[in-house]
Structures are given as structure tokens and as C-alpha cells.
Amino acid sequence: MTSPSAESRPVDDPAREDPDQDGALLDAVVVGAGFAGIYALHRLRRLGMRVEVLEAGDGVGGTWHWNRYPGARVDVESLLYSYSFSPELQQEWRWLHRYAPQAELQQYADHVVDRFGLREHITLNARVVAANYDAGENTWTVTTEGGLTRRARYLVAALGSLSIVNTPSIPGLDDFDGLTLHTSQWPEEPVALRGKRVGVIGTGSTGIQLITAIAPEVEHLHVFQRTPNFSLPITNAPMDPEYERGFKQDYGDRVEAARQSSGGLSAGAPVIRSALDVSESERQRIYEEAWQAGGAGVLRAFTDLMTNREANETAAEFVRSKIREIVRDPDVAERLSPRGYPIGTKRICMDTGYFETFNRPNVTLVDVRSDSIVKMTESSLETASDSYPLDVVIFATGFDAVTGPILNMGVTGPGGTELPPRWENGPRTFLGLATSGFPNLFMVGGPLSLGVLANGFFAIEQHVDFLANLLEWARERGYGRIEATPEAEDGWVRHVAELAHRTLYPEGPSWYVGANIEGKPRVFMLYSGGFANFRRECEEIARSDYEGFVFSSS
Ligand code: NAP
Numbered sequence: 001m002t003s004p005s006a007e008s009r010p011v012d013d014p015a016r017e018d019p020d021q022d023g024a025l026l027d028a029v030v031v032g033a034g035f036a037g038i039y040a041l042h043r044l045r046r047l048g049m050r051v052e053v054l055e056a057g058d059g060v061g062g063t064w065h066w067n068r069y070p071g072a073r074v075d076v077e078s079l080l081y082s083y084s085f086s087p088e089l090q091q092e093w094r095w096l097h098r099y100a101p102q103a104e105l106q107q108y109a110d111h112v113v114d115r116f117g118l119r120e121h122i123t124l125n126a127r128v129v130a131a132n133y134d135a136g137e138n139t140w141t142v143t144t145e146g147g148l149t150r151r152a153r154y155l156v157a158a159l160g161s162l163s164i165v166n167t168p169s170i171p172g173l174d175d176f177d178g179l180t181l182h183t184s185q186w187p188e189e190p191v192a193l194r195g196k197r198v199g200v201i202g203t204g205s206t207g208i209q210l211i212t213a214i215a216p217e218v219e220h221l222h223v224f225q226r227t228p229n230f231s232l233p234i235t236n237a238p239m240d241p242e243y244e245r246g247f248k249q250d251y252g253d254r255v256e257a258a259r260q261s262s263g264g265l266s267a268g269a270p271v272i273r274s275a276l277d278v279s280e281s282e283r284q285r286i287y288e289e290a291w292q293a294g295g296a297g298v299l300r301a302f303t304d305l306m307t308n309r310e311a312n313e314t315a316a317e318f319v320r321s322k323i324r325e326i327v328r329d330p331d332v333a334e335r336l337s338p339r340g341y342p343i344g345t346k347r348i349c350m351d352t353g354y355f356e357t358f359n360r361p362n363v364t365l366v367d368v369r370s371d372s373i374v375k376m377t378e379s380s381l382e383t384a385s386d387s388y389p390l391d392v393v394i395f396a397t398g399f400d401a402v403t404g405p406i407l408n409m410g411v412t413g414p415g416g417t418e419l420p421p422r423w424e425n426g427p428r429t430f431l432g433l434a435t436s437g438f439p440n441l442f443m444v445g446g447p448l449s450l451g452v453l454a455n456g457f458f459a460i461e462q463h464v465d466f467l468a469n470l471l472e473w474a475r476e477r478g479y480g481r482i483e484a485t486p487e488a489e490d491g492w493v494r495h496v497a498e499l500a501h502r503t504l505y506p507e508g509p510s511w512y513v514g515a516n517i518e519g520k521p522r523v524f525m526l527y528s529g530g531f532a533n534f535r536r537e538c539e540e541i542a543r544s545d546y547e548g549f550v551f552s553s554s
Helices: 035-046 087-092 102-115 205-214 241-249 251-260 280-293 296-300 309-326 330-336 456-476 486-501 531-543
Strands: 025-031 051-054 128-134 139-144 149-157 179-182 197-201 220-225 231-233 349-351 363-367 373-376 380-383 387-389 392-395 441-443 481-484 549-552
Touching: 025 035, 025 139, 035 051, 035 102, 035 149, 035 456, 051 149, 087 251, 197 205, 205 220, 205 349, 231 296, 241 251, 251 456, 251 531, 280 296, 280 309, 296 309, 309 330, 330 363, 456 481, 456 531, 481 486
Parallel strands: 025 051, 025 149, 149 441, 179 392, 197 220, 197 392, 220 363, 231 349
Antiparallel strands: 128 139, 139 149, 373 380, 380 387, 481 549
């Protein structure tokens, strides 16, 4: 660790330029006004920092602003999928549904921004297209698509893991005369689907929600499925006031209990048994109970579902048996049944009547794995052996996840170093927070962090609190330049890979490993050790005076 040099200028030097003037130096620019960016803004401002958020969209809320497709709804219980940093906020806010729909989450984001006086520090319609580090000045200069520039000591990328849209290039797509939509770029005004012949490509979490929501209204729905997905019922309902009252009475304890669980998703009793240590009938009883309770309980019913293939198969087969029970046409049921990969290794989906949708006479499942999409014409989608006349095509085809957002932000470090060549074989970060060779660049929920493998809000708060404490620690010591060491980064990359290989995760052809994007390196991009362990590891690093980071003055 290096010490501050004589010419250092402390980060909080009051003699610095007025940040309100154009081109003046800010302490931090945060990119993204999703829930991560909002909290980063609030937390860093509480440290007395001058911070501005640049947001590409025309509203706050990040993923919940963009993903406004019909049926969009969170699949983690809202009383837990929300900020915990303010007990007052927790008590005041009333969730109307057990699992909030997109509009409610959007309102929550707006409410938080206004309640904590953050709106004036957020610039909307400001998509960052370049971020350049000036080693002489130790500053980042950030440029938006519209030509706005901002200079800051710290650059905080709060980009979300799922913000770079993946749209497959289908020959003839531009010739299609009908309407083309992507779920993640859904228009703000309502889209008229009533009486239309609609095709949905993609059956991930998004497709499953969308298909269920629009099937009753469209004339005919063709579902173009490449890989069948495991989906569990969430049993959403309007919020029960009694339940809410009880929850709010010991909110803090419930949140802390949930934080002890691997994903920060459940406040329930910890499971202690292997799926293979119980009788077949007992196992079925436990799965059935979890299925009826709703949520991801089936996946959490035993200790070893994500580590033992044989145990995992018992849960997978239970879900397949449910599909056979629900879907009347055995051929359709079989085509909807996931095989060949462990349940949970592609992100588990949650639904409210998805499989039932395939009993409707106006819904047709098309298996594009065996009969692939070859082109679009003016009026139809063509597979190798058939033609489907359509008025609307909806892409529910996901994202260039986890690494896509930061690799597409035009980041250049000292001497013009770019990130993509450095990450050619997979992302390289320390804690998912920093990457060596790029001083003062920090990611919230970046690659190799816990990120989306846990309750998003818990992960965000942990990541941002760690960053804020790191910046405060550095400021108190007069350091204005912080960088992850290559050694710490190497160790973290290895550690995350080792953890992943103790699980079944790398076996799934998922966006977790970049399998959905052609040419992307196949690396498991998330920390799979669970929320409590991630937090513990971070606390140890903080206690060791942030070993793994190197500090210097500006
Ligand atoms: P996704 O899970 O990546 O699913 C994309 C779907 O599109 C997959 O079925 C994929 O098939 C298909 N696809 C992609 N390219 C295709 C092509 N060329 N031809 C045919 N099919 C193609 O994306 P997503 O559904 O948007 O979900 C992404 C993540 O967002 C989720 O995993 C979840 O973390 C989050 N999400 C959460 C919620 C919630 O909380 N309720 C809701 C929506 C999304 P393959 O599987 O074969 O690649």
C-alpha cells in the first residue's frame, strides 16, 4: 500500500471547483438510475460527496423502467425486495401486491428518489457512451450520446446486469410489415394486441410472464421456444393487511434472517437435509408443499439441489410431473418439459398460470430447436418446415448479461487501455467491484459479484455500503486513487470459479455463463457462495485495511 505524496489533493479539498459549474469536478459520477444507482447516489451524498447520476432512460427505476411489458412482475416477495437502509421507508411504503408488478416498482423508485431529495442530482436521457481516465489529473471524463460531459474523481457504474438487449438477427426482419417489439424496450403507451396474431420468441422469465399475460387477449399466440424452462408458481395476491402488519412489526429481524439465507430471499427456517436422505414419498410431500406455497421453495427444499446432480434430478422430475399434470396435450407437455440441464442452473422462472396457457385453443407451441427459425417475410415468420402469418413479433430474447453493460460503455483506462481485450477470456474483477488497471472505476453488482444471484436489493445495499466505506476510508487518509491489485483480482477470479465448480451452475446453458450470446466466453460470471459468505469476505477485507486495493494520492 502506498502513502499519499506531497502533491496530493485530498478528495474533499474545499478549494476545488464548484461542481455546479459546467465542466467542474464532481466527486463521483454514477451511471444508471436503477435501484443500485439511486442508492449509490443517496449513500455517497450522505458522505458529503458531490455526485451526479447519468441515466440513459427518461425515468428512474432501471430495469423496472425499461421492462414494462405486459405481465412484468418481480418474483421475490416485495416486502423483502425493497430497500432496508431506512426503517422509516420500510414502514411507510405500502406494497399493494405480494409480488409487485412493474408499475408499482416504478412508483417505488420515484417515491424513494423524491423522499430522499435525489431527483435534482439525476440527469435523465443521458446515455453514457464514453468514459476516459486521465492519469495526470486522476479524473474520469464521461461523455453522453447527446454530447454532455462530466468530470469526476470516481466513476461508479451502476448499470444493472440485464441492460444490453439481445435481439437475434433473423434474415428478412426489416422486411416484416407488422409490429416488432422487444420486451425490454416496451413503449410507454399501451400496445394494442387485442385480436392480433402475435408471435413471441423466447421463453425465459420474461417470455413466460408476457405469454401468460397476453394469451387471453390476442387472437392467436405462437410461442417460439428454443429451450424449455423450469417454472414455479408464485401465487401472487393482493397484499394481506394482516400479513403486512405482522411483517412490519419485526421488519429488521426478518430482513436479517433473510440475509442469512444463501440468496437473501427467504426468512424461513433453514433446510438441513439432502434430497437423497428422505424417502420418495416424503420427498414428494415436501416438494408438493413447496409448490403449493409458491415461490422458489421447491429449489430450496433440500440442501444439495444445486450441488448434487442426482438430488437435483428429483426436483427437476417433480416439476416435469407438474407440467404433465397441468398440460392436457401430452405431446405439448413433453415439449414444454426441460431436459438435459439441472433445474436452477438456468435462472428459475416464476409464473402465474404459464403451463395452463398451453391448454388454450388460441395458443400454439412451436419448437424452434427442432424446426429452426430461418427468416421473416413481410407478413410471416418462417421456420425450416412451416410458415406462421403474424401481425406482431415480440422478442423476449434476453440480454448480453452481466459483462455486456460495462463492456459497452466505452471505458478507457490509463494510456487508452480498453476493457474488452482484457476480458477476452472472461471478466476479471476484484469482488465484482473493481478491475485492475482502471483506477477509481467501481461497479455495483459487476461481474463476479454476488449481483443477481441474490435478492437484488440486499446485494445492492451491501455492494454500495462496501464501496462507500472504502471511499470514506481512503478519504480519511488523503488517498484519492484506488485500484484493485492484479494479484487480488487473480485470486478473486480463481475463487469465484472454484465456488462455481462446487455447484451445478456451470452445467446450465444460461446467460449466467454467457451461453445465450454467440462468441461470449463460457465463464460463470457470478459469485455463488451466497449472500452471507460474500458479506463476510467483504467485511474481512475491510478489516484488513482493504487488502487487495492499492491506494495513492491523486
Ligand atoms: P433469458 O432468460 O435470456 O431468455 C431469453 C429467451 O429467448 C430464452 O428462452 C432463449 O432461448 C430465447 N432466445 C434467445 N435467442 C433466441 C433465438 N435466436 N431464437 C430463439 N430463441 C431465442 O431472458 P429473459 O427472459 O429476458 O430473462 C432474463 C433475466 O431477467 C431472468 O433470468 C431474470 O433474472 C430477469 N427477469 C426477472 C423477472 C422477475 O423477477 N420476475 C422477470 C423477467 C426477467 P435459450 O434458452 O435457448 O437461449
